[in-house]
Amino acid sequence: MSTDTSDSSRKGTSFSLDTWALIVAFLLALAVRFGVLKNIPW
Amino acid sequence: MASSISLPRVGSGSPLLNALRIVPGVLLLAGIGYAGKVLERSGNAYAKAHHWTFPNIEYVLWAILIGLVISNTMTIPKLFQSGIDTYEFWLKLGIVLLGSRFVLADVLKLGGISLGLVVIEITLSLALMTLLGRLFKLKPKLTSLLAIGSAVCGVSAIIAAKGAIDADDEDSSFAIAAILALGALSLFTFPAIAHSLHMNDVSYGLWAGLGIDNTAEATAAGALYSDAAGKVAVLAKTTRNAMIGFVVLAYAIYWAGRGQAEAVDNKAAFLWKKFPKFVLGFLLMSSLVGFHVFSKGQVASLGNLSKWAFLLTFAGVGLRTNFRDMSKQGLRPFIVGALGEILIACLTLGLVVGANRIWGL
Numbered sequence: 001m002s003t004d005t006s007d008s009s010r011k012g013t014s015f016s017l018d019t020w021a022l023i024v025a026f027l028l029a030l031a032v033r034f035g036v037l038k039n040i041p042w
Numbered sequence: 043m044a045s046s047i048s049l050p051r052v053g054s055g056s057p058l059l060n061a062l063r064i065v066p067g068v069l070l071l072a073g074i075g076y077a078g079k080v081l082e083r084s085g086n087a088y089a090k091a092h093h094w095t096f097p098n099i100e101y102v103l104w105a106i107l108i109g110l111v112i113s114n115t116m117t118i119p120k121l122f123q124s125g126i127d128t129y130e131f132w133l134k135l136g137i138v139l140l141g142s143r144f145v146l147a148d149v150l151k152l153g154g155i156s157l158g159l160v161v162i163e164i165t166l167s168l169a170l171m172t173l174l175g176r177l178f179k180l181k182p183k184l185t186s187l188l189a190i191g192s193a194v195c196g197v198s199a200i201i202a203a204k205g206a207i208d209a210d211d212e213d214s215s216f217a218i219a220a221i222l223a224l225g226a227l228s229l230f231t232f233p234a235i236a237h238s239l240h241m242n243d244v245s246y247g248l249w250a251g252l253g254i255d256n257t258a259e260a261t262a263a264g265a266l267y268s269d270a271a272g273k274v275a276v277l278a279k280t281t282r283n284a285m286i287g288f289v290v291l292a293y294a295i296y297w298a299g300r301g302q303a304e305a306v307d308n309k310a311a312f313l314w315k316k317f318p319k320f321v322l323g324f325l326l327m328s329s330l331v332g333f334h335v336f337s338k339g340q341v342a343s344l345g346n347l348s349k350w351a352f353l354l355t356f357a358g359v360g361l362r363t364n365f366r367d368m369s370k371q372g373l374r375p376f377i378v379g380a381l382g383e384i385l386i387a388c389l390t391l392g393l394v395v396g397a398n399r400i401w402g403l
Contacts, residue, residue: 017130018318018319018323019319020131021131021134021135021137021320021323022138022319022322025138025139025323025327026138026327028139028344028347029142029327029330029336029344032336032340032343032344032347033335033336037347039343040342040347040350041346042350
């Protein structure tokens with residue numbers, strides 16, 4: 001269990017977690033759109 | 043959910059070294075998640091082969107249970123910690139990708155209903171938790187944190203509010219422990235209650251999204267019921283998360299007015315800083331699918347990528363739940379949280395049943 005209560009917006013990383021999630025999600029979407037990733041199974 | 047939580051800090055070395063440090067933990071998340079998938083498939087096949095009447099235990103539950111057993115029976119080596127902490131990244135990635143499985147019209151319709159219910163839920167939750175905090179004589183800022191955590195989005199809301207209202211680390215830890223413990227319990231109680239009430243997928247998804255505080259637990263509890271319920275739970279919870287800025291701003295102004303927190307000069311900038319940006323990603327992804335940017339097969343691939351991301355999240359939910367650590371945080375905040383959560387669960391259930399009668403969900 002993480003009870004780290006520090007406000008990490010002040011930490012040194014340049015992007016927030018949301019921004020990273022957005023970047024990776026849309027890179028994946030581009031890869032799927034242009035056929036780099038095809039037929040991802042489940 | 044706070045937008046201000048950055049990637050786990052894994053050290054002060056080079057970016058490549060930091061990236062490598064998360065690999066063991068991410069592999070552990072993936073291993074546990076995949077084991078959950080294998081257990082679901084093999085358990086069902088075994089029961090079918092032997093003509094057993096056995097409830098279908100979904101991969102979600104297996105992944106959480108394996109994580110819970112590991113985190114509560116052994117000490118997880120530090121080597122894995124940085125990677126395990128990425129579970130929230132996988133959650134947000136999964137939510138953005140899940141946008142591809144929603145038609146924008148459904149988002150607007152269900153989101154509109156969710157928004158109305160969320161406003162009522164937040165108002166009632168804040169009032170209730172404040173009342174309970176005063177009754178049990180909790181410290182005022184601890185009461186504020188518990189109220190924000192239970193009204194909006196659990197741990198992330200507490201972390202976002204901590205800086206804004208200048209709360210102690212100890213109060214924040216108490217509030218987080220209470221919210222996490224109750225989130226773990228809701229994983230098992232919400233689906234059981236919903237099954238006994240024969241709730242449909244949309245009603246249950248709305249209830250899970252409104253009644254469960256942490257986004258990861260709300261997503262897992264929704265997926266435990268059904269795939270469709272999981273989608274609705276994420277939508278309702280995302281709508282709730284979008285309100286975080288307004289709630290935290292109101293508390294920041296309240297505490298600043300009492301001279302116990304810094305005044306907020308630029309309210310618009312404050313709201314934007316606290317707004318969870320992945321909500322915009324979810325809406326954008328849904329819009330792109332609405333404009334036929336992706337083929338049917340590509341939409342299916344994006345949906346499956348979302349499921350893989352959630353698989354890692356569910357493993358993380360189990361791994362980060364340590365009951366021994368939670369018990370060290372004291373009983374009173376937990377009792378206040380538990381009482382509040384039970385009442386909020388009843389209230390939100392009533393709201394959803396009412397909405398179902400009015401709109402026929």
